[in-house]
Amino acid sequence: xxxxxxPEQETAAAGSVAVEDQAVGxxxxxxxxxxxxxxxxxxxxxxRWLRWALVGSALVVALWxxxxxxxxxxxxxxxxxxxxxAVDLLLGYTGLMSFGHxxxxxxxxxxxxxxxxxWGLPFPVxxxxxxxxxxxxxxxxxxLAVKRVGIYFAMVTLAFAQMVYYIANxxxxxxxxxxxxxxxxxxxxxxxxxxxxxFYYAALPIVAGGLFLVWRAVHSPFGxxxxxxxxxxxxxxALGYPVHRYKLAAFLLSAFTAGLxxxxxxxxxxxxxxDVLHWTTSGKAVIIVVLGGIGTLWGPVVGAAGVxxxxxxxxxxxFEQIGLVTGAIFVLTVLIFRRGLWGTLAHWLRRR
Amino acid sequence: MGSxxxxxxxxxxxxxxxxxxxxxFRAVDGVDLAVAAGSVHALVGPNGAGKTTxxxxxxxxxxxxxxxxxxxxxxxxxxxxxxxxxxxxxRSFQITSLFGQLxxxxxxxxxxxSGSSLGWKFWRSAKLMRRYTPRAMELLDMVGLADLxxxxxDALAYGRKRALELALALALEPSVLLLDEPTAGMxxxxxxxxxxxxxxxxxxxxxxxxxxxxxxxGALADRVTVLQSGRVLVEGPYDEVRADERVITxxxxxxxxxxxxx
Numbered sequence: 001x002x003x004x005x006x007p008e009q010e011t012a013a014a015g016s017v018a019v020e021d022q023a024v025g026x027x028x029x030x031x032x033x034x035x036x037x038x039x040x041x042x043x044x045x046x047x048r049w050l051r052w053a054l055v056g057s058a059l060v061v062a063l064w065x066x067x068x069x070x071x072x073x074x075x076x077x078x079x080x081x082x083x084x085x086a087v088d089l090l091l092g093y094t095g096l097m098s099f100g101h102x103x104x105x106x107x108x109x110x111x112x113x114x115x116x117x118x119w120g121l122p123f124p125v126x127x128x129x130x131x132x133x134x135x136x137x138x139x140x141x142x143x144l145a146v147k148r149v150g151i152y153f154a155m156v157t158l159a160f161a162q163m164v165y166y167i168a169n170x171x172x173x174x175x176x177x178x179x180x181x182x183x184x185x186x187x188x189x190x191x192x193x194x195x196x197x198x199f200y201y202a203a204l205p206i207v208a209g210g211l212f213l214v215w216r217a218v219h220s221p222f223g224x225x226x227x228x229x230x231x232x233x234x235x236x237x238a239l240g241y242p243v244h245r246y247k248l249a250a251f252l253l254s255a256f257t258a259g260l261x262x263x264x265x266x267x268x269x270x271x272x273x274x275d276v277l278h279w280t281t282s283g284k285a286v287i288i289v290v291l292g293g294i295g296t297l298w299g300p301v302v303g304a305a306g307v308x309x310x311x312x313x314x315x316x317x318x319f320e321q322i323g324l325v326t327g328a329i330f331v332l333t334v335l336i337f338r339r340g341l342w343g344t345l346a347h348w349l350r351r352r
Numbered sequence: 353m354g355s356x357x358x359x360x361x362x363x364x365x366x367x368x369x370x371x372x373x374x375x376x377f378r379a380v381d382g383v384d385l386a387v388a389a390g391s392v393h394a395l396v397g398p399n400g401a402g403k404t405t406x407x408x409x410x411x412x413x414x415x416x417x418x419x420x421x422x423x424x425x426x427x428x429x430x431x432x433x434x435x436x437x438x439x440x441x442x443r444s445f446q447i448t449s450l451f452g453q454l455x456x457x458x459x460x461x462x463x464x465x466s467g468s469s470l471g472w473k474f475w476r477s478a479k480l481m482r483r484y485t486p487r488a489m490e491l492l493d494m495v496g497l498a499d500l501x502x503x504x505x506d507a508l509a510y511g512r513k514r515a516l517e518l519a520l521a522l523a524l525e526p527s528v529l530l531l532d533e534p535t536a537g538m539x540x541x542x543x544x545x546x547x548x549x550x551x552x553x554x555x556x557x558x559x560x561x562x563x564x565x566x567x568x569x570g571a572l573a574d575r576v577t578v579l580q581s582g583r584v585l586v587e588g589p590y591d592e593v594r595a596d597e598r599v600i601t602x603x604x605x606x607x608x609x610x611x612x613x614x
Contacts, residue, residue, distance in 0.1 A: 221465060221481050222474035224454075228462055231451040238411070238445070240437035240466035240524060253474065 050349075054298065062204060069309065071196035075268040077308045078200070078207040082261030084288040084300030085214050086254045091286070092295030093218055094250045095230030096146070099154040099282050100161030101258050103141065104134035106277030107164060108259030109266035113181040114174070116267065122188050124206060127263030134259030135252050137164070142251035146244050149233070158279065165277040180273035184266055196268070203264050210260040215297055217253055226250055258285075287326070291333050293343025302342045362425035364389040364558035365410065365441070365528045370419035372405050372582075379405040381582035382419070387528070387575075389424070392550075392559040394569045394590075397579035398603055403562045404446060406579065407532050410560065411443045412436035423528065437466070442526035444517040446533045446562070450505035456516050457501040460488035463523035488523070495519045495549060511542035515549070522553060529553075531561040535568050547571050566594070578602065 065074040083105055090096040112130030115121050121129070145156040168175045175181070186193045193199045217223050225246055229236045233243050266272045275281065284307070292303025307326060314322045337344040363386040372380040380402045387393045395403050408414040410421060412433040420429045423439055431439070451459060464484040465471055473480070492498050495515040500508060508516065514534065521529055534550065535543045547568055550559065554572070563569050569576060569590060576593040578585040580602045586593050593599055 217474040219478050220474045220476050221470045221478055222472055224458070224462060224478050224481065225465075225471045228451045228454065231453060232449055234413070234433075235445070235449045235451065237413075237433040238437055238443050238449075239463050239520065240434045241471065242432070242434045246471075249472070249474070 058298075058301075062208075066197050066200040070312070071200050072268070073308060073312045074200050075196060075203060075264070076312075077305045078203060079261045079265040079268060080285070080288060080304035080308055081301040082207055082210045082264070083258050083285050084292065084304045085211060085297060086257035086261065087285045088289045088294060088297070088300045089214050089217065089254045089257065090250060091289055092299075093223065093230060094226045094247060095233075096149075096247060096251070097154045097286070098145075098157045098251075098254070099279070099286065100141070100157030100159070101254070101285055102277050102279060102281035103157075103161040103164040104138055104255040104258040105262035105265070105281060105285070106168070107137050108134040108262035109272045109276040110168065110175060110181065112263035113184045113266040113272040116185050116187065117181065117183070120185060120187055123186055123193075123202075123267045124188070127206060127260060127267065130263035130266070131256050131259030134255045134262065138252050138255030142248045142255070146247035146251060158282070161277070161279060161282055165274065165279070168277050169274060175272075175274075178274060180271055181266070182271060184270045184272065186267055186270065199268065203268065206260060206264060210257050211297070211301070213253070214257055217250075218297065222246075222249070287330050289340075291330060291340055293340030293346065296340075296343050296346055298346070299340050299342035303340065306341070362422065363387055364391075364424055365560065366422040366425075367406075367410065368420045368422070370406065370409055370421065371417045372402075372409055372414060373417040378582050380409060380416075383579070383582070383584055385577060385584070387558055387560055389558050390556070391574040392554055392561070392572050394573035394576045395560065395562045395579060396564070396566070396569060396576060397585070400581075401579040402582040403579055404532065405582075407443070407530060407562055411441055411530055413443075437524060440525070440527035441530065442521040442524040442528070443530040444514075444521050444532055444534060446536060448510070448513040448517060450513060450516060452506045453504055455502050455504050456492060456497050456508065456519075457485065457488055459505060459516060460491050460519050460523050461485065463520045464488060466524070491519045491523055492516075494522070494553070496545070511538055511545070514538065514542070514546060518546075518549060518553070526557065528558045528560065531559065531563075533562050533564060535563065535565050543568065570594075 062078075065077070069077075083101070086104075087098060087101050090098050108127075108130035110130075111133035112126045115126040115129045116123060119126075141157065141160045145153055145160070148156050169177060186199060188202055191198075191202070193202055218226075225236070225241055228239075229241070229243050229246055237243050262276060265276065288303040288307050289300050290303075291307065292301065293299025310326060310329070311322055314325055319325070333341065339347050365385070365387040367383055367385040370380055370383045370385070371378060383402075383406060395406065397403050405414065409416050412428070412431050412435060415430060420427060422428065423441060426439070428436060428439060428441070451462075454462070461481050461484040464487055465481060470476075470480060489498060489501060492501050495518050497512060497515055497519065500512060505513065505516065518531075518534070521531075531550070535546050538546065543565065550561075550572055559572075561572070573590050575588065576590050577587045578593055578596075578599050585602055586596050586599055588596075
């Protein structure tokens with residue numbers, strides 16, 4: 001959509017709606033606090049050559065990554081990138097802040113792990129099954145959550161995620177409780193993928209596929225409707241769009257993508273612990289999106305790379321209070337670069 | 353349309369005993385309304401008379417506590433706003449209500465797309481929406497926005513935003529068009545332009561409008577319903593309603609009636 005070179009006005013949130021719909025006031029407030037920044041529209045104004053240059057260099061970086069970093073870290077970055085992009089599909093493009101996406105990431109991690117352990121499936125098939133399990137869970141959760149907006153939406157998703165966490169904790173016969181699923185196999189037609197280095201390249205097509213899925217959705221007629229709903233749900237309804245159903249569809253797409261990430265995470269670590277369902281996992285995904293840039297697709301990817309790399313570096317240096325550092329960086333970023341790292345850069349490029 | 357008899361026998365839009373209660377307070381209290389097909393019907397009344405609530409009831413934005421809403425004899429009571437929109441009831445908003453970051457053209461394309469299933473196709477390119485561009489440009493031209501098609505809604509001047517609201521409502525090909533204070537907050541020049549625009553687009557359509565500006569009501573409305581405290585105070589042609597003592601009292605207080613008589 002580089003064709004739409006209209007003057008970009010970065011003042012969305014402030015002067016939006018105030019219809020006599022009880023929901024709307026809450027929504028406006030939620031956007032002011034949750035997203036905090038003016039969000040660019042579905043169509044960005046980046047020239048086409050720059051777009052392809054970005055895709056090209058991203059591909060080069062992605063192919064080089066396990067040579068420059070520990071392959072384990074590279075796999076983590078890829079998984080978190082999928083997760084963060086999934087969260088941003090809701091937060092940045094639909095105006096819904098999910099604070100319970102660990103439920104989908106974690107459900108898929110467990111489902112993938114169980115499928116791989118019990119049925120010995122090739123890992124891409126296990127990951128796909130895991131992502132579908134996340135979608136199955138997302139149907140009732142999303143159905144109930146999309147009827148709420150703003151902080152209430154966040155609370156409903158958080159509440160469901162906590163329920164899933166406790167169920168997983170109690171259901172030891174399946175999840176092994178605090179021991180977690182151990183020795184998750186990494187099967188792919190007899191190929192030896194025990195080396196993380198090779199596993200990274202085997203996983204890359206799934207990551208690329210997941211990212212493409214979200215990119216396609218954002219730049220589709222569906223994505224245009226989502227942006228309209230984000231900017232003004234009451235208006236979208238007045239145009240005849242069933243807003244709840246659209247939000248639910250976006251929720252399912254997001255859960256699927258988060259599930260791809262969670263499934264790969266399980267195979268990548270060969271181990272699934274309760275951490276994958278913990279609320280801090282949901283929180284980390286939101287932080288990555290905000291750090292990278294809400295309402296951009298590169299932003300969550302860049303944020304995932306930055307946060308994962310930083311955490312790895314800190315733990316390697318023997319630093320115990322990792323949260324202290326990432327938290328401080330988060331606060332500073334939000335204060336200095338309201339649009340996040342990538343969002344600020346994109347904004348700056350656009351204005352030149 | 354309605355199975356019983358032809359649509360012509362029914363008013364285009366009808367409310368029967370429409371009531372909306374908020375925590376014991378009746379904002380709209382047993383309103384009966386019959387809007388004849390092809391007419392322009394104005395809802396007026398002092399602040400707090402329940403006009404906007406009635407408007408929200410008539411477009412599905414608020415569910416009624418009691419009563420029914422019929423479109424050409426077909427019961428729409430209980431439908432969601434998008435259900436009303438899909439059945440041919442289009443509305444504009446009192447406070448300009450647009451998608452800030454989308455261009456005027458994208459707005460109208462979205463409105464035109466809402467009738468099809470294209471909006472669900474997350475696996476297709478947004479370029480497919482170009483099929484709506486010609487019709488969208490026609491509509492923008494009709495409301496005088498053709499030059500501003502590629503301007504984002506945020507960047508449009510106030511009067512232009514209102515014009516875009518009209519284009520959006522028209523894009524839905526509505527049988528009933530509800531306009532919530534179409535000239536609110538406008539300068540004189542914009543008011544004149546809007547009146548001319550509504551006069552032009554009313555052909556073949558039924559229009560219900562909430563309006564404070566009595567000269568706009570006088571210029572456009574065939575019939576006027578005056579609301580007070582959620583009830584219908586008077587209904588009739590504009591000149592009759594204007595001279596009605598109860599209406600003058602409602603608007604200006606007792607003193608005004610005495611002054612008018614002296």
